[in-house]
Structures are given as structure tokens and as C-alpha cells.
Amino acid sequence: MTDAVFVIAAWLITGVVLVGYAAYVIQRGKALSRKVPVEERRWTSK
Amino acid sequence: MTAIPPVDAPGAPAHTGSTATRYLGFVVAGGLALLVALGLFISPPSIEQGDATRIMYIHVPSATTMYYGFGLAGFASAMYLWKKTEFWDLLAGAAAEVGLVFCGLALATGSIWGKPTWGSYWQWDARLTSTLLLFVLFSGYLAVRALQMDTAVRAKRAAFVALFAMIDLPIVHYSVDWWRSLHQEPTLARRDPEIDGMLLFSLMTGMLVFALLFTWLLIHRFRVEFLARRHETKGLADAIATRRAEVHLDQSHRSPDVLDASTGAMETTP
Numbered sequence: 403m404t405d406a407v408f409v410i411a412a413w414l415i416t417g418v419v420l421v422g423y424a425a426y427v428i429q430r431g432k433a434l435s436r437k438v439p440v441e442e443r444r445w446t447s448k
Numbered sequence: 449m450t451a452i453p454p455v456d457a458p459g460a461p462a463h464t465g466s467t468a469t470r471y472l473g474f475v476v477a478g479g480l481a482l483l484v485a486l487g488l489f490i491s492p493p494s495i496e497q498g499d500a501t502r503i504m505y506i507h508v509p510s511a512t513t514m515y516y517g518f519g520l521a522g523f524a525s526a527m528y529l530w531k532k533t534e535f536w537d538l539l540a541g542a543a544a545e546v547g548l549v550f551c552g553l554a555l556a557t558g559s560i561w562g563k564p565t566w567g568s569y570w571q572w573d574a575r576l577t578s579t580l581l582l583f584v585l586f587s588g589y590l591a592v593r594a595l596q597m598d599t600a601v602r603a604k605r606a607a608f609v610a611l612f613a614m615i616d617l618p619i620v621h622y623s624v625d626w627w628r629s630l631h632q633e634p635t636l637a638r639r640d641p642e643i644d645g646m647l648l649f650s651l652m653t654g655m656l657v658f659a660l661l662f663t664w665l666l667i668h669r670f671r672v673e674f675l676a677r678r679h680e681t682k683g684l685a686d687a688i689a690t691r692r693a694e695v696h697l698d699q700s701h702r703s704p705d706v707l708d709a710s711t712g713a714m715e716t717t718p
Contacts, residue, residue, distance in 0.1 A: 404498040405564040412503045412560040413488065416510070416553055420661070423549050427668050431464030434675035442678050445466040445671060 464671035472664050479657035486650040494647060503561040505650050509658035510553040511579075515617070516662055517547020518586060522614035525607035537603040538677065540610055541593050542669040544586050546662060551583045566630055574623035575631035582620055585613035599677070 403409065435443060465473075487505035494501040524540035558576070559569045570576065592606045619626075624633050643651065 404493070405500040408560050408564050409488070409499055409502045412557045413484075413506060415556055415560070416506045419549065419553055419556075424665060424668075427665065427672055428464065431668060431672045431675065432462055434672060434679055435462035435464065438675050438678045438682070443671075443675070445464070445469075 464668045464675070469664060469667050472660065472667075476657065476661045476664050479653070479660060483650075483654050483657050486646075486653055491646045491650040494643075497565055500561060500564045501647065503557055505654040507554060507557040507561055508651060509654040510550045510557060512655055513550040513658045513662045514547050514554050514582075515621070516659065517543050517550055517666075518582065518614070518617055520666075521547060521586070521589070521610050522617070525610035525614075528603060528607045529611075532600075534677070537599075537607070538670060538673040540607065541590075542666055542673045544589055544593075544610065546665045546669055548583065548586050548590065549665075550658070550662070551579065551586065555579060555583060571630050573630045574627040575620065575629050578616055578620045578623050582613065582616045585616060586610075589613055599680075 483505065487502050491502070491505070493499045521540045521544035524536045524543060528536035528540060555576075558579075562571070563569050589606060589609045592609050593602065595602055623629060624631050
């Protein structure tokens with residue numbers, strides 16, 4: 403593969419940023435959910 | 449401010465997920481796996497740029513998703529100024545943050561793609577510069593949203609900042625037409641697309657998967673924003689109640705003076 407360093411770097415950065423941001427949002431949601439009454443979480447399902 | 453204890457009911461799930469987001473999450477995960485296979489292994493290198501074209505499958509979807517995010521933030525901000533409802537303010541904040549992530553990715557992947565094709569990571573070209581300006585403007589928008597002040601005042605100010613930032617969105621899009629630019633002109637938004645076959649299929653797959661990923665992130669981020677607002681309101685109410693109780697207790701210990709709870713004024717008992 404030509405320009406492999408650039409291709410891998412671009413895909414790697416994208417993957418790390420997207421996975422990291424998704425994990426951050428989910429974790430923040432979990433932390434806040436514990437501090438807000440369950441009736442406020444209309445989307446909650448088992 | 450005192451820490452707010454957990455109020456979760458025993459056994460109740462504490463997260464921002466729902467059945468719909470769970471299904472959507474599985475679809476997005478499968479789509480991303482397909483995109484990796486198409487973009488890195490199945491799709492052939494292009495004649496002009498070789499394997500560097502593989503960056504296009506993440507760069508172009510990142511840029512189009514950035515448009516969705518900022519476009520939605522601008523629309524929701526305008527709706528907030530009209531309707532003045534919390535929903536539009538929260539949606540604007542969530543869409544702007546997710547849009548900013550994809551804007552950052554578009555800038556980063558575009559910069560990396562620029563090195564093998566232009567020989568430079570960065571050029572002060574119209575498309576690149578206007579996109580960087582958009583990133584800065586929406587970073588400022590999120591900074592305004594983080595200010596500690598009355599939520600209605602903050603929401604109104606943030607909405608105006610978003611609408612101001614929106615001026616740059618069409619400039620980013622049309623910059624390659626309006627000015628001489630190193631950046632290539634639109635590849636797909638024309639009658640005779642410059643790419644076809646597996647390259648076009650991979651690119652369209654990337655755009656679809658990123659749009660679904662944006663939707664999934666937006667739903668979760670919106671719910672986080674909603675919970676943060678509830679937590680902020682509850683924390684403020686608790687702090688006010690605690691402070692009132694402290695003042696009342698302090699005054700009753702020091703003198704027979706009585707604090708009028710309704711007005712906050714002191715009254716001396718005879």
C-alpha cells in the first residue's frame with residue numbers, strides 16, 4: 403500500500419476519537435443518571 | 449455546594465440508552481465494520497492518488513456529518529428564539545458538540561490527506577481556513593453554553609452565537625467555487641460524479657454509516673444534556689434550601705430576631 407502511514411494515521415485518529423467520544427458520552431450519561439430521579443428519565447427501559 | 453446523593457431507584461438502569469438506541473448502535477457497529485473492510489481492503493486504489501484515496505472514505509463523511517451537526521444546531525437555535533422551549537436549546541447544544549467532533553475529524557483527516565497529495569499538511573486555502581473558523585466559532589458557542597448564569601439568558605445568548613456562526617457554513621461549502629482553491633471541487637454534488645464503481649459505493653457507505661453514527665451520538669448526547677440540566681436545577685434548588693436553613697439556624701441562635709422566610713428581611717421580636 404502506498405502512503406500507508408497517512409492512511410493508517412487518518413483511520414486510527416478517526417477511530418480513537420469516535421470511540422473515545424462515544425465512551426465519554428455514555429459514561430457521562432451513566433454518572434448523571436444516578437443523580438437524577440428515575441421518573442425524569444423518560445427513555446429508561448430495562 | 450454539598451454533593452447530591454444518588455437518587456436512583458434500586459434496580460433501575462442508569463444510562464441514556466433505550467431499546468431504539470441499542471438497535472441503532474448494533475447497526476452502526478456493523479456499518480463501521482463494513483466501512484473498514486470496504487475502505488481499507490476491498491475498494492481499489494484510485495488511478496490519480498493511489499491508496500491515499502482511502503482517506504476520502506472517512507474525510508468526506510466527517511465533513512458532511514459536520515454539516516448535519518452545525519446545520520441542526522443553527523436550526524434548533526432559531527427555533528429556540530422563536531418557541532423559547534427547553535427542547536430546542538438542548539438539541540442545539542447536543543448537535544453543536546457532535547458536529548464539532550466531526551468538524552475536528554474533517555480538519556485532521558483532511559490535513560493528513562493533504563501531505564501526500566499537496567505536499568503539505570496545511571495551506572491557508574479558502575476551504576481549510578473557513579472550516580477552521582467554523583471550528584473556532586462553534587467552540588466559542590460551546591464555551592458560552594458552559595457559562596454559569598440564568599439558563600434562559602444563557603440559552604438566548606448561545607442561540608445568537610450559533611446563528612452568527614452559521615454564516616460561515618455556506619461559506620465553507622461554496623468556498624471552492626467562489627475562490628481559487630487547492631481543495632478539489634465537489635465530487636458528488638454534480639451531474640457527472642467524478643468517481644464511480646466500488647469507490648463511489650464505499651464513499652456512499654461511509655456517508656450513510658456516519659449519518660447513522662451521528663444520529664446515535666446525538667440521541668445519547670441530547671439525553672446527557674437533558675440530565676445535566678435537571679441535575680443543575682436540582683443542585684441549585686438544594687443549595688438554596690440548605691443556605692436558607694443555615695441562615696435561619698444561625699439567626700435563631702444569635703438573637704431572638706426572626707428571619708422572614710418570604711422576604712428575607714429581619715424582624716426583631718418585641
